[in-house]
Amino acid sequence: MRDPAPAPRTVPPLTGGLADSLFETAVRRPALPMLARRRGPGSAHWDEVTAADFRDQVADLAKGLIASGVSPGDRVAILARTRYEWTVFSYALWAVGAEVVPIYPTSSRDQVEYILRDAGCVGVVVEDEQSVMTVGSVCAVLPALRHVWQLDAGAVDTLVARGASLPFTTVDSMRRIVLPDSTAVVAYTSGTSGRAMGCALSHRGLAAPCDTLLAGWAHTVAPPGEQGAVLAYLPFSHVYGLMIQNLCVRGGFLMAHEPAMTGEALSSALRSFRPTYLYAVPSVLEKIYKNFLRTAQQEGRGALFERAAATARDFAGALERRRLGRGNGPGLDLRLQHALFDRTVYRRLRTALGGRVQRATSGGSPLSRELSLFYEGIGVFVHDGYGLTETSGALTMQPLGREKSGTVGQPLPGTEIRLADDGEILVRAPSLFQGYVGDEAATRRVMPGGWLATGDLGHLDTENYLAITGRKKDIIITSGGKSVAPAALEQRLRMHPLVHQAVVVGDNRPCVGALITLDPEFLSHWRAGLTLQGDAPAREAREENALREEVARAVAAANSAVSRSESIRVFRVLPEPFDVANGLLTPSMKLRRDEIVATYALEIDAMYEARSHRRPPQAPQAPPEDPAGWEEPENVFLR
Template sequence: MSNFGIAPPVARVMAGGLADALFETAHRDPALPQIARRDASAPDTWTQVSAAEVRDEVVDLAKGLVASGIRPGNRVAVMARTRYEWTVLGFALWSVGAEIVPIYPTSSRDQVEWILRDAACVGVVVEDEQGVMTVGSVCAQLPLLRHVWQMDDGSLARLVEAGRDVPDATVDSLRRIVMPDSTAVIAYTSGTTGHPRGCALSHRGLASPCDVLLAGWRHTAAAPGQQPAILAFLPFSHVYGLMIQGMCLRGGLLLAHEPELTEEALSAALLSFRPTFLFGVPYVFEKIYKNFLRKAQQAGRGALFERAVRTAQDYALAAERQRLTAGPGPGMDLKLQHAFYEKTVYRKLRAALGGRVRGGCSGGSPLNRDLTLFYAGIGILVHDGYGLTETSGGITAQPVGREKFGTVGRPLPGTEIRVARDGEILVNGPSVFHGYVNDEAGTREALQDGWLATGDIGRLDSEGYLSITGRKKEIIITSGGKGVAPAPLEEQLRMHPLIHQAVVVGDNRPCVGALITLDPEFLAHWRGALSASNTNELLGREAREENALRQEVLRAIAGANSTVSRSESIRVFRILPVPFDLANGMLTPSMKLRRDTIVRQYAAEIEAMYATARAGRQTVQEDLAGWDDSDDVFRRTRPR
């Protein structure tokens, strides 16, 4: 099939490894601000570190690694949150030809043991004492592991001191023997089922999507004449985080780190660092929107906010039609409404993100189309891209000026995408991985004639735009033989402000059902508003809340059901008291649902949910009978 290229096909010729880019930048423009580091004594203050200063720190740490016996081809694990030291350490390891094995700091003892043993790591860098204890508990089973370094106890400073007598030329010599096709990272998949598998990613593979995106999209990441500033908060233990770091160091973008993913920490970092572009996952963009809505309602401006949202979406939709040559663009009335809300609402929303954000990119899973229209309408064009661990990061992007919301864009130049007869997406290109470590059978299954079988289901339209509809292994087959992709339904459910997570079930069941968790912050706000507005004393407070909550969830389900056929619609549901998270093992570290684990853990609740329906109790469809569509404030009827 033809390749729909959307940027210059060749961004730069790569002759060495990933570390070279930093050294080249430091030589060419030594004073360029490369990393912004938070001041420990003043968390809202950021100190800029130049490219030359970062390079010098990398060289000093690399010499310490050499003095400690780290050699080319050795594998060293890094088990830490997204922080300054991670970046310096990573480039130091690449500078001596070592291979990095990222491990999520929240990984369990068994996961840590498996990865360190499977990758044959000779060293591991942890963040804190908890990390030392986790690794220490499995050291007896890891005879190849020689070093355990802890960031927070001064180990990296001691490494630097140990390398004082190693000549700088030694690091330079080791760096120059690293080839583009050498392995740079062994990235372990999240492991939604069974043990995670290590993907061997080359220096060239990791650099390829970064360089193509920089060539075609760098100018969209900041205002003209302004250095793009990126706040990295996604884990570097995931390939998406590594790609963000790589683009910053390869493209001269200013990189800052935020290790905490809490609402408070992220909000404070956005306000103080003031990024120009946001890289995130759908959960982040959904959460930002819900926080906007909650704060507007708390201030008594909920109705104004909802009108502003509708105007933003209408404006973005008209603009989308215009750039795709399918319409004339926003009319005069819509322009006037948009200008009014720009002064009263939109600029305040942008200010809450630091005031300089002009765009964003969402990855990990598809972003809701209505949400992308909202962001575009308030002046933040969020692109939806697609990639996997096995593809070293992104393989599609939205063409500049031809963005089509609801899709993940077109294949990057040099990358080809096909859709098999069963709907599976196949990929071929320079960023595709070398294979799984210690798993030849798995590698042969994934790579067929150079094409990667992604396991994702999707479709390509006539212009080469790709849409993701689900995971091949996650398709639900009801007892009636109907195949249902759960992801689109779950995405629609999460758009309701009260719903935090949703898992659609129904394998070998008569109909589709859903397990739902609630957003704690919005639930507390909703309960307060409900108590203040309800004067009905005939029912107790708990009964009123339960009835009202059920009606809100039913509205969300009605909105989701409106996007699918009746046979695919959700008929039964359960609200769970505890959200799915890393601590209870229901989420992968990259925030994806562990479906098999959830279904096993909540088997009794699922059985009871369907038993209630079999016993003749009301289903969702019966509850909704007699509703008028106009009653469903969350149902949108925008053209797709």
Template sequence: MHAFENPSPAATVMQGGLADSLFETARREPDLPQIARRLDADPGIWTTVTAAELWDEVVDLARGLVVSGLRPGNRVAVMARTRYEWTVLSYALWAVGAEVVPIYPTSSHEQVAWILQDAGCVAVVVEDEQGIMTVGSACASLPSLRHVWQLDTGALAQLVERGRAIPTTTVDSLRRIVLPDSTAVIAYTSGTTGHPKGCALTHRNLASPCDTLLAGWRHTAAPPGEQPAVLAFLPFSHVYGIMVQGLCLRGGILLGHEPDVSEETLSAALLSFRPTYLYAVPFVFEKLYKNFLRTAQRTGRGALFERAVQTAKDFAAATERQRLGTGSGPGFDLRLQHTLYEKTVYRKLRAALGGRVCGAVSGGSPLNRELALFYAGIGIVIHDGYGLTETSGGITAQPVGREKFGTVGRALPGTDIRVAEDGEILVWGPSVFQGYVNDPPSTYAAFQDGWLATGDLGRLDAEGYLAITGRKKDVIITSGGKSVAPAALEERLRVHPLIHQAVVVGDNRPCVGALITLDPDFLAHWRGAWSKGGASARDAREENELREEVRRAVAAANSTVSRSESIRVFRVLPEPFDQTNGLLTPSMKLRRDAISRRFAAEIDAMYQTSSRVPREYTPSEPSIWDDSDNVFR
């Protein structure tokens, strides 16, 4: 058993609920810009809402909730994208002691029905007509459900009008009886198999990581003297998004909302909002990098960009060695090259993100070390962290000034981490949840002698830095008895510009294989590069070159593992893994069982073909891309 414990931070003892921080900010700094909202007439222009104005809106809505019959302990589901109303509504519910049940707006009828019934929700807030239809189809089996409110038809404004007769002192009285250990959120795990489980998170659970991060990391979120600004585009239906909201409102950070995460819309929002700090998942940072590369190649600057990327990585790696005491730092030539690329490349990349981003956080899954070095080299240090729904968000983070890329940092102060003999990560701390709603057996099974068993595999180094190696349940055991954690291989494959997704397979098979999907944007760019010659000749050359490029990507991933763990066969699939086909969870995690079932025939054919590959074929040259696998059809 390997353990690492952090001393608890010296922090103010929490006395009430999450809504108290908003009240205290409004009282202490009423004119502080708290939220930025878009003008309806011009989405490129943002107007600010002060702390006092936000508190007035929250109290007015809370009065309407009271007159509608909501009482402390009632559960209200919110099924909407990340938008301004989400923040006002959640704080109004917490102000009257109600509990928020987030639901992904893309959830199926069956998932919505299960969550509303399991949580015993008395009301649900939906965004649009599609949400009304989804909830309406389940209402017959929901005897506790009394209200369905639709945001796009002005439901919140109607609630405000209904609550005019309720004195504001009523809301204040209800807020004062909310205790830190009262339940604030019932967050349902996205679940790769079976029904999702509801994690009961208290006000203290949710506030703890926010306050710890603000105490130790807030000063990195903006240049000295500037108010930090964060554009929230992660779903508030996930605990990571809720944590970002909490950080902003507890820390006096300007919060903007972007409900549309399409590439074009998000890029425009970053340019107009101009955040100083980013909170995202690895997929977003991977996509941004690929967009930078694609743009450079389209403008004939691909070779320049690749040299600048390598310089950024080398500079960041040398700087890392210096701060960790294992090297002397960048040499003269490297510093000179870095300065040149700062003027010609790096500042233009930062400008594409609004021009003010000085740092970031990545969560949800580990960030690739090479990608972290690239961003650090262009002036955006990403503090990779680790957490899960059951821990109310973050439980580790990269310490400021001691970042070690390729890890998820060290345990937050007040949180303890252990790695069991089988490699499973165990956690204890103030952010660990109360348990699963209506499921005592699962709650009991989740703990080992008071420690939360995360189900994740990892290792701790001598300084307490944690590296995530995979999920315990995802470990593949080949027919030869070799255990393989797929996460690292999949992460390495996704870094390649052409590869969108990868799933490593091989349970009870003679070797490790992979199912791969291609990035549609980069594939279109790739096609554009093959514009000369006849169509048939062009297609043949393109197919051959693409085949070799994917082989090189797989070989690069194989270089990081042993021969027995390497990908020996692979197949490129014509369709992506996404939520619409049931192959991704709402939090963008792979549904491995569903993928294996959907592509069982392709997996069988992949291994049958591999049996005909000559024995001298090496693992650095993976073997399968059948002639029938024409991804351009």
């Protein structure tokens, strides 16, 4: 083992439950706006909900839950998108000492059944009639399930009416006996390989990273004198989204909800709500970047945008070198160029994000250095962090004034990180989970010596910045014995505007290959920009050749970041994306690699077989790691 990183000071420990912060804020600052609700579907107007009103709504709902027989320690699932009622229900459940079991609204019938049964839920909050039917179809095998509350059918009003006769003191008394080490959430892992595991997260564990981040970074959420405003749109079913909710409530930030994950809905919400701080996952930041590029190209300003983007990255890189003590910062020419693009390009990009965002956080997976520098260069500093379901959220953050793109920052105060001999990241933190529900053996396996074995690979540099290189189980070993981490290649492939998804393959193969899906929106835009001559068959052939060349350029760009033996030599473009519906993505939108490889086994075989037939006959004994005839990527499109 390598030496662990030192653990800095910690914040004061939690003394009660998560609901306490809301009730305390309502007493201290009753008029503080805490939540924002859209006035109606698609409305650009948001009505603010004060701390006192929010507390009263939570208390009234909690009384209804008590009247319905929900007791401390009972588990209630929430199967819904990110919406106002999700927040009210979660705090009401915590106020009575119940445990929240988040379920992704995209989950299949079997996944819903498994989680409700495995967690032993006594109730489930659903959003619509379709979810009611899903739960209803599995009720027969769920003897513990007593309640199904449908939000769109007035569940909140029904419960409030049921508990109307109970006094407020009933809720207040129950809230005050919730202990910090009581379980607050049972969050299920993504299940990318094998069954999902229920992680028991305590009130203390969920509060710890929030309070640490608030102690050191809260002042970055908004300009001095302004209340921070955050748009919640990522699923609360994921611990990252849940952490953002708790950060807002504990930090007194104004939080709005956007349940629809479409680009159009998110764009509309950003422009109307105008958050001061943005939180995202890399795929969202990649999509925003591609939308910027596509819009510029449609306006005939594509070349201008690309020059502006390059300038933004150069400018941010120079700023980074200066703050790390490795340079003098941007030179005069670069400053002038950046100032010009700020007036003509960057300001428009910031306006598209609402016009008030100056900083952001990325989580869920590592953010590419190029994308991080781009956003910093246009005036939106993105902090890339790292955490897991088992750690109740964040473990690292970028130190202010010493941010380093391409890393996930340094360990949070109170958190220790060290690396195993094989590069696996081991952590010890106050936010560690209480264990996997019903599986003590699995808990012991991932906690050798009290350190959580994360399954992630990374490295710590001399200044204690952590960089994530991939998942241990995802490492590919070619037939020549070369170990390849696919994450970096996939990340760089996705940076090309045409590429939607990428899965690198190559286990026991002579070289690395890739399965690629295309972004349908950008593909339509790209096709519209082609000027091809000839009859229909000729134009179709020329279009396919042009598309093949464009994807090959994306592969070449990705290969430029790795050694020759790690580079992609063969690839296929698939006719449809990986999706939750076809079983190739988890509900949290993570790749099911084993399922993808199994589903496309024949195509993968054909991809390698087609290339092997092109080997020159005079070189049959070429080394398997670098065989002759594999110098250029294979261009094979599936119909």
